[in-house]
Each structure stands twice: as structure tokens, then as C-alpha cells.
Amino acid sequence: MAKKVRKLHVKVKPVRLDGLPANPGEETAAKNLFAMVELKWKGPVSGFGLGLIPFYRSNPPVNHTASKPISLGASHVEWEDEFDRVCCIVGPWNISFNVFYGEALDAKSKKTVIGKATLDISEIASKLELTVERKLPIRSKGLLSKEATLVVNLTFSEVRHEADDFIQLGPISVDSVIPKKMASRRDSSNFDSSSSPATASSSSGVSPILGTGSSSSPEENQSEPGLKAGFNWWKRRRLSFSMTWRREPREDEATTKIPSKPSEPEPEKPATAEDLSIEANKWVTKDLxxxxxxxxxxxxxxTASIDQRSEQAGGEAACAAVAVVVSHWFQANPRLTNPSETEFDSLIMQGSALWKSLCNEDSYLRLFPNKHFDLETIVSAKLRPVRVCNDKSFTGLFSPERFASLEGLMSFDQIWDEVEKEVAIASGESRVYIVSWNDHFFVVKADLEGFCVIDSLGERLFEGCKQAYILKFDESSLMYEKTGEEESSAVVVCKGRECCREYIKRFLAAIPVAELAAKEEKGNVVGVSLLHEKLQIDLHHIMLTGD
Known part of the structure; x- marks a missing residue:
């Protein structure tokens, strides 16, 4: 079973800074000086349980106290600010404090750090004290006395009751922004096929999407297990996944074009807009x-006709908000396989509009200046009437057995086994998860009939794609593996909904795992934080608040 994480509501109050210079110089004394404390919720220490902690963004949440004036000759300064956050603790969990000193300080101005301190809240929490005060020694750059300290008050409360195990989300009205036109929904009997994306966010390699039209049937799919005839899919035209990996023209290509002989294969042609689009609001069979x-x-x-980055939606970094909106729709419509026609577009626009509403709030921008909100922040914003069930949420890593520093941590296969168990005992009901991986959020819907991956960012399907999509894995899905250089060397490795597990491992995680493993095998030190940032995957079980 996946290990349960201890969840604490932590309040932190920087109370007083002692050790200000008693005799400032004449030039300093003539200035109006201020002091401010910056608090960074840095999270778990590398190597101590990071595999069980959501690693949503590389930038930790940040808070700032008010800028307080320093009286001439004063040896201390005090604050009244208090900050809080829900922390999932399975090992050492650090908060860092930076002390700023100077003129006209604010959260956005350029500041000089004159001292630093660090606090491990897990050590204090383990003593089961509800409220404590700590004097933290300040590591100073010389402007503070050697005995300088930061006095901090902490309050802990454990989130462990059923009602508290679910973070509540309430509705926000954006009727003035979102069109209300909804087309009729499809009947659940249309759950008869699967689909899957073909990209990861790493800049290595290339991957095509190869259309076969929408006419192939499950019987036709099953008849090609050896991929022996008519499948030149390894050598078909490719779409590059990164500008940095686009092939540079050779010297002879740069000077003149030499007509090819009739017997020579035609050169690759650049992808057209038609190649990069899929007919919207229709299930289409694809080879990825x-x-x-x-x-x-x-x-x-x-597919929808737009994605979160389209001009209509304008949700550049809205993936978490869209995932909440989409997961709510699937929970509210458990018998439906997909939103119908313009409804899919509407969900993308709703999530993007909600994200933009958060971007207008200074309280959110102070925590995430780049507007890449993590899921916990989106959840606490009360966007939709859904909740996160922590007891049925899972965190793991891709291939931890390949890295010495990750030994013993939960693997992706282990947490996927837990998902399969949840589906098996659900009595036909679907399970909906918001998945966090590699700085992105998407949705997985799982039931006995099959699995769906729903993503609001078209680039995750293939480069140049500008359509949100649903990828469905059922009895018609087939996963092939190339075993040699020949076109006929591919064999079926799995079929049905099991392809969803293999898709996530082979299409999303294979390249970052291989790159990091290669570095470690060459003797290079790969930091544990980097491993978790690139290899950790979180599955957050989403339910309606009324369930």
C-alpha cells in the first residue's frame, strides 16, 4: 500500500529580530532604514521522503512580513504578520528565513539579504507541541551581531478527520466571461475506443503523430500484432519537438537543391497546418x-478545437485550473465519455478564465509571481465543488530502482497498481485523478471499461498541436515495441487499458529517465531534488464535495 503522509496545518509568525547593529555609522544613521523577513516554504530535505511529497513547481511558495522602520539605536525590530500552509510531512521539512535591511523595502523591490536562518518544522511537530517559540540563530554577512537571532512562533494542528481530509472547493461565477452554449452530450455507449498522447516535456528526440483515419476497427487493430505489413511507421515524416533539436541543413542543402533520382526516396517535407490538426469533436484513430x-x-x-494557450482561452499557465474544471465535469457526468462538441472548448475557456481571475489577485501573485499556481493553491481558491481525497491519492517516481538515492521509494508501477485496485473495488464507478508531472497538470479518468487521459495543452500530444484532447485506452488499444532496426521488428507488448500505464512510462517518462540514468552511470552526481523534479508523479483523487 502507498504510505500515508502526515498532514499538518502550520502557522508561522516571525516575531522579533534581535542583534541589530547598536552603533550604526553616521551615513547609515542618517537614513530611514527598514527591516523585512522573507519566508520560503522550501519543503522536504533532499533524500528524506521527497518521493511522497507533491513537487508541483521548482519555485517554493514565498511570504513577506511588513517592512518595519528601525528606530535609531534600536537593537531589535518586531512584526505581527502570521502565515500558514498545509504541509505533508514524511521526513525533514524546511522553512527558510531571509532578513532584509535597507531603505524603502517591499515584496517586489530589489533587496539586500543581511542574514539567513532555517527551521525544520518536522522536528518540532514530532514532539506533539501545539504552540512553540524558537530562537533561530542568524547567519549574518556582518551587519548583524554574532548573537543575532530571529524569534519565531509556530502553531500546529493535524488534519486527520474525515471532513478535514478533503480540501473543499466552492463555485466562482464567471458567467460574464464564459459562453453558456452547450451542445447535447454523447451517450455513454460511445465508450468504445481509446486514445493516447505522444510527447513529454523534455527537449530530446522527436515524435510523430500518424493519422490512419477514423475507419479502422478493433478487429483490424488486433490483426496486426507483428506489425509485419504496410507499417513504415518508424521512418515516416517526423515532427520535431523542440526548436533546439530541429535538424540543421547540410552544406549541400544550404547551397543548391539536387534533383533526386526516381529510385531515391523523396526528401522529408515540412509539416503543414493540416498535418498538425485533428478533426475536432470526433473520435479518430491515430498511430502515435x-x-x-x-x-x-x-x-x-x-479533440477540442482550441487548447489553453489559444487566443480564445488565453490561459498560458492555466493547466491546474483547467484540470480542476475538467475533473469536476467528469465527476458530475460519470456516464459520459467526452464533452460534446463546443462543450469541450467551453471547459478549456472556463478554466482559463478562472486562472486569469486568480492572476488579478495580489495575494496569489505574491506566492507565485510567474502565475504557475500549484494544485494546492488552486484547490484553496474554491473554483469548483470538488475535493481532494488524500487517503486515496498517490505519489511515486519513475524507475527509482535505477538511482541509489531513490532506493526504497514508491515507484510509478506501485502507485498504478493501487489505482487498479481502486478501480476494481469501485463497483463500476469511475475514479478521477488530477495528475501532476514535470511541471504540468492533466486528468486521468479510470473505470473498468478503460482509462482516459485528458490534457488541456495540445503540445503534450505533439509539437504544433493546438487542441486539447482526450486519449482513451480500452480493448481496442495496442502498444508496440521496436525490437530491432527493421520495420518489421515491432511486437505487441500490451493491449487494452494496460496501454495507459505503458504510455505514461514510454511516452512521457522514458527520455528523462534515460538521460538522468546515463548521467549517474557516468559517475556524475545527480541531485535528489532534480531527480524528484523530473521523475516524481502525483495522482490526486478528485471527488465531488457532496460525496
Whole structure:
């Protein structure tokens, strides 16, 4: 079973800074000086349980106290600010404090750090004290006395009751922004095919999406287990996944074009807009090749006409907000496989509009200046009537057995086994998860009939795609693996909903795992924080608040 994380509501109050210079110089004494404390919720220490902690963004949440004036000759300064956060603790969990000193300080101005301190809240929490006060020694750059300290008050409360185990979300009205036109929904009997994306966010490699039209049937798919005939999918036209990886023209290409002989294969042609689009609001069978070109998935894809970055939506970094909106829709419509026609577009626009509403709030921007809000922040903003069930949420890492520093931590396969168990005991009901991986959020819907991956960012399907999509894995889905250089060397490695597990491993995680493992095998030190940032995946179980 996945290990349960201890969840604490922590309040932190920087009370007083002692050790200000008693005799400032004449030039300093003539200035109006201020002091401020910056608090960073840094999280778990590398190597101590990070595999069980959501690692949403590389930038930790940050708070700032008010800027307090320093009286001439004063040896201390005090604050009244208090900050709080829900922390999931499984090992050492650090908060860092930076002390700023100077003129006209504010959260956004350029400031000089004159001292630092660090606090491990897990050590204090383990003593089961509800309220404590700590004097933290300040590591100073010389402007403070050697005995300088920061006095901090902490209050703990454990989140452990059923009502508290779910973070509540309430509705926010954006009727003035979102069109209300909704087309009729499809009947649940249309759950007859699967689909899957073909990209990861790493800049290595290339991967094509190969259309076969929408006419192929499960019987036709099953008849090609050896991929022996008519499948030149390893050598078909490729779409590059990163500008930095686009092939540079060779010297002869840069000077003149030499007509090819009739017997020579035609040169690759650049992808057109038609190549990069999929007919919207229709299930279409596609052959998707992994970026390392070692695997291929045949399944079906259903797309919207836009994605979160489109001009209509304008949700550049709205993936977490859209994931909440989409997961709510699937929970509210458990018998439906997909939103119908313009409804999918509407969900993308709703999530993007809600994200933009948060971007207008200074309290959120102080925590996330880059507007890449983490899921916990989106959840606390009360966007939709859903909740996160922590007891049925899971965190793991891709291939931890390949890295010495990750030994013993939960693997992706282990947490996926837990998901399969949840589906098996759900009595036909679906399970909906918001997945956090590699700085992005998407949705997975799982039931006995199959699995769906729903993503608001088209680039996750293939580079140049500008359509949100649903990828469905059911009995018609097939996953192939290339075992040699020949086109006929591909064999079926799995089929059905099991392809969803293999898709996530082979299409999303394979390249970052291989790159990091190669570094470690060469003797290079790979930091534990980097491993967790690139390899950790979190599955947050989403439920309606009324359930």
C-alpha cells in the first residue's frame, strides 16, 4: 500500500529580530532604514521522503512580513504578520528565513539579504507541541551581531478527520466571461475506443503523430500484432519537438537543391497546418510514436478545437485550473465519455478564465509571481465543488530502482497498481485523478471499461498541436515495441487499458529517465531534488464535495 503522509496545518509568525547593529555609522544613521523577513516554504530535505511529497513547481511558495522602520539605536525590530500552509510531512521539512535591511523595502523591490536562518518544522511537530517559540540563530554577512537571532512562533494542528481530509472547493461565477452554449452530450455507449498522447516535456528526440483515419476497427487493430505489413511507421515524416533539436541543413542543402533520382526516396517535407490538426469533436484513430522512437501506440483521440494557450482561452499557465474544471465535469457526468462538441472548448475557456481571475489577485501573485499556481493553491481558491481525497491519492517516481538515492521509494508501477485496485473495488464507478508531472497538470479518468487521459495543452500530444484532447485506452488499444532496426521488428507488448500505464512510462517518462540514468552511470552526481523534479508523479483523487 502507498504510505500515508502526515498532514499538518502550520502557522508561522516571525516575531522579533534581535542583534541589530547598536552603533550604526553616521551615513547609515542618517537614513530611514527598514527591516523585512522573507519566508520560503522550501519543503522536504533532499533524500528524506521527497518521493511522497507533491513537487508541483521548482519555485517554493514565498511570504513577506511588513517592512518595519528601525528606530535609531534600536537593537531589535518586531512584526505581527502570521502565515500558514498545509504541509505533508514524511521526513525533514524546511522553512527558510531571509532578513532584509535597507531603505524603502517591499515584496517586489530589489533587496539586500543581511542574514539567513532555517527551521525544520518536522522536528518540532514530532514532539506533539501545539504552540512553540524558537530562537533561530542568524547567519549574518556582518551587519548583524554574532548573537543575532530571529524569534519565531509556530502553531500546529493535524488534519486527520474525515471532513478535514478533503480540501473543499466552492463555485466562482464567471458567467460574464464564459459562453453558456452547450451542445447535447454523447451517450455513454460511445465508450468504445481509446486514445493516447505522444510527447513529454523534455527537449530530446522527436515524435510523430500518424493519422490512419477514423475507419479502422478493433478487429483490424488486433490483426496486426507483428506489425509485419504496410507499417513504415518508424521512418515516416517526423515532427520535431523542440526548436533546439530541429535538424540543421547540410552544406549541400544550404547551397543548391539536387534533383533526386526516381529510385531515391523523396526528401522529408515540412509539416503543414493540416498535418498538425485533428478533426475536432470526433473520435479518430491515430498511430502515435514515442519520442525515443522505440514504441508506438495505436488508439483513438478526441479533440477540442482550441487548447489553453489559444487566443480564445488565453490561459498560458492555466493547466491546474483547467484540470480542476475538467475533473469536476467528469465527476458530475460519470456516464459520459467526452464533452460534446463546443462543450469541450467551453471547459478549456472556463478554466482559463478562472486562472486569469486568480492572476488579478495580489495575494496569489505574491506566492507565485510567474502565475504557475500549484494544485494546492488552486484547490484553496474554491473554483469548483470538488475535493481532494488524500487517503486515496498517490505519489511515486519513475524507475527509482535505477538511482541509489531513490532506493526504497514508491515507484510509478506501485502507485498504478493501487489505482487498479481502486478501480476494481469501485463497483463500476469511475475514479478521477488530477495528475501532476514535470511541471504540468492533466486528468486521468479510470473505470473498468478503460482509462482516459485528458490534457488541456495540445503540445503534450505533439509539437504544433493546438487542441486539447482526450486519449482513451480500452480493448481496442495496442502498444508496440521496436525490437530491432527493421520495420518489421515491432511486437505487441500490451493491449487494452494496460496501454495507459505503458504510455505514461514510454511516452512521457522514458527520455528523462534515460538521460538522468546515463548521467549517474557516468559517475556524475545527480541531485535528489532534480531527480524528484523530473521523475516524481502525483495522482490526486478528485471527488465531488457532496460525496
Amino acid at each position: 510514436v514515442s519520442r525515443d522512437r522505440k514504441s508506438k501506440l495505436r488508439s483513438e483521440v478526441y
